[in-house]
Amino acid sequence: MKQVYLALGTNIEPRKEHLVKALQLLSRHDKILLVEKSSIYETAPVGYTNQAEFLNMVAEIQTSLSPLELLDYCQSIEQKLGRKREIRFGPRTIDLDILVYNQENRKTDRLILPHPRMHERAFVLVPLHEISPELRFGEKGKTVADYIEDLSESDIKDVSKWTDIDLAEE
Incomplete structure (x- = not known):
């Protein structure tokens, strides 16, 4: 099994329900084990800013799927939940990104x-730091904690914990 970190984001209501459904669909795959998930954070939009605030989180999974098989499955979840790709960095029902796949x-x-x-994205690094601060990635081999130190104060203040609700109980 490979260790993988996924970022999940949504800014179209019902936001929380989109996160819950995405996690459920990930967990239902027989080759994916949901290991841990961060809290949910509310974040300001990046890039295209004329849109609602996002809910973001990170999940750690173990999988025997290849990277491209996992990508295909994540994109199928996005489709099931109504994702439309009309504006780059625009509104979305759900976005699933593979952050790190087994180093x-x-x-x-x-x-x-x-x-x-x-x-360079506080909305990814802050929830990732919550569940794996010592994870190393990138050419420089820096930890998540190291990358957070590189962020500006304003980037970090745009990421605030939204809820501690256990999504597994939803």
């Missing part, structure tokens, strides 16, 4: 591992 480095037309922008 692999890979670059294809469909997938770059580790995720190429995760080190």
Whole structure:
């Protein structure tokens, strides 16, 4: 089984229900084991800012799926939950991104591992830090905690814990 970290994000209501459904669909796959999940954080939109606030979280899974099989499954979850790709960085019912896949480095037309922008995104690093602060990734081999130190104070203040509700009970 490979250790994988996924980012989940949504800003179209019902936001919490989209996160719950995505986690349920991940857990139902016979080759995916949900190991841990962060709290939910409310975050300001990045890139295209004329949209609602996001709910973001990170999940750690173990899987025997290949990176591309996992990507296909994540995209099928996005489709099931009504994701439309109309505006880059625009509103979405759900977004699932593979952040780190078993410490692999890979670059294809469909997938770059580790995720190429995760080190500059507070909405990814803060929830990832909650569940795995010592995880190392990137060319420099820095930890999540190291990357958080590189963020600006304003980036971090745009990420606030939204709820401690255990999504598994939903």
